[in-house]
Amino acid sequence: MTYTSDITIIGAGPAACAAALTIKQHAPELSIILLHDNRRKHRAVESLSPHAGSLLRRIGVWPQFLAKNFLPTYGTSAIWGSEVLHSNEFIYQTEGQGWHVDREVFDRLLQDIAEAIGITCLSNTQYIRHKDSNEQIQLITKEKDILNSITTRFVIDASGRNGAFAKRMGAEKQFIDHLIAVFGIFESKNSNKKPDKSTLVEAVENGWWYTAGTNQNQQAVAFMTDADLSKKLNILEQNSFLAYLEKTQEVKKRSLDLQFLGALEAFSAASFFLSKMGGKQWIAVGDAAYTLDPLSSNGILKALRSGILGAYATLDFFKGKWESGLEKYEKLTFAEHDAYLKTREEFYKEEKRWSTASFWQRRGHALKP
Ligand SMILES: Cc1cc2nc3c(=O)[nH]c(=O)nc-3n(C[C@H](O)[C@H](O)[C@H](O)COP(=O)(O)OP(=O)(O)OC[C@H]3O[C@@H](n4cnc5c(N)ncnc54)[C@H](O)[C@@H]3O)c2cc1C
Structure with a gap:
């Protein structure tokens, strides 16, 4: 044709x-x-x-x-820069209602x-x-x-x-970087336990976690790290993913009593121009x-x-x-x-807890000439 x-x-x-x-x-x-x-x-x-x-x-x-x-969303909670959970109206923005699409x-x-x-x-x-x-x-x-x-x-x-x-x-x-996102999905089998629809971000030594409920009865949980670090951490392997999730302070609470649906999916999230x-x-x-x-x-x-x-x-x-x-x-x-x-x-520079970890060092210094 x-x-x-x-x-x-x-x-x-x-x-x-x-x-x-x-x-x-x-x-x-x-x-x-x-x-x-x-x-x-x-x-x-x-x-x-x-x-x-x-x-x-x-x-x-x-x-x-x-x-x-x-679904309307009103902001993001984050553990970033310290162990204290704080809320902000989207990470880079200051006001308004957004949506989960x-x-x-x-x-x-x-x-x-x-x-x-x-x-x-x-x-x-x-x-x-x-x-x-x-x-x-x-x-x-x-x-x-x-x-x-x-x-x-x-x-x-x-x-x-x-x-x-x-x-x-x-x-x-x-x-600018070689970030990747590894997504796992959890599902509620219990009608009394609904996934939390708000967005939560949590910084850890080798990257950061992200979780949000979807429009279905599911909770998306993602780990963001650099491509080379993901290999070292073996994060695409289900047991490693769950073990690292277990070490988080807040994100793990969102998946409590939810069933892990198994297959992990990786997406490139690298920044480039x-x-x-x-x-x-x-x-x-x-x-x-x-x-x-x-x-x-x-x-x-x-x-x-x-x-x-x-x-x-x-x-x-x-x-x-x-x-x-x-x-x-x-x-x-x-x-x-x-x-x-x-x-x-x-x-990224607001997070100073892991100053010797590659993930954070790269972000503190990557943009300098
Ligand atoms: C892990 C992750 C999480 C993200 N979370 C968010 C978020 O919460 N909020 C947010 O705002 N952004 C988020 N983003 C970013 C957002 O997804 C993208 O910035 C956005 O989709 C870009 O839109 P686009 O139209 O430029 O490209 P895309 O949405 O990627 O669309 C590209 C289109 O091109 C088509 N295409 C590709 N190759 C070909 C080809 N050869 N021939 C024909 N068609 C082709 C694709 O099928 C698609 O239709 C996230 C990104 C990642 C990686």
Whole structure:
């Protein structure tokens, strides 16, 4: 099958949908294709920052978002810097109500709204490679086992950490760390014992734990550490995971009397940014451009914002002002990333209890030249 479009967006997550919806608001005449690679594994639960409300309004999805009744959250409890449990309104933020979102439901909502306003969403479709000539790019995609082609004028890489297109265009990932997340799920078999829906973070010698109840009767528990340390700790092995969990002060209490469902899942949570955010006929947005430490709980917010900013740069391309559009986008994105790095550094430096442990040493010193 052969398709044509003015713009092809690789990915169908929050950055992709925010970009598509923003472009359609300003230039409804431009045709847009979204590629949705459904093979992606979703995490059990993610927190959506209170500040996301204004962006969801801006891209025109607020009433539909509210209608989903995602679980409200009012902050995070943390054991960080001392053994005292303290509460704060999200780790990096100071006010408002956030939400626990089931990412499958959230992403589907955005995709459905995009489709309803005339954006083509090709599901089960993966970008494989491309050829470019002067004016057009020909993308080769795979739908299950069938190869298709899309002829397009502009590509937005919103493929998340994969950065599938940017990589082929020579953009390099500059890594800040090699954090990984190992998730285990616990379930309540007893109707009187409900999982605790609030978010709890606890620092330990080799990283930090995170736990939150999901919308089902389940409690997600994750250990965040560096990839090399995870091997030394053997944390992907169930008994080691449970033994380290048992050593925590507060997180273990959340899983008491709940049944461990067994299979552990590991996700890359590394922080990186791209050496360049775009090129002749393309731009990278969301996690494809740069990633945040999950400690910030701001990844979805950043993806929405970056998708919106990337959309304005893309509109500049179609107005014949691409050079200045890309320059503005890169400048803003690098400035936001610098500000984020400072906050991240300050936050990690608050924890001084394990000053000789590699995990904390790397965070205290990693950002110095
Ligand atoms: C362990 C962990 C916990 C997190 N917790 C939170 C949290 O609590 N709150 C929060 O705000 N953020 C959290 N984040 C971050 C958040 O998940 C991301 O920042 C956010 O999903 C980025 O959105 P995106 O649209 O850029 O990319 P993604 O959501 O990753 O979407 C990428 C899309 O591209 C598609 N894709 C990939 N490759 C291809 C290809 N070759 N062809 C076609 N499509 C492709 C994927 O299928 C997907 O649809 C967490 C991250 C991690 C690792």
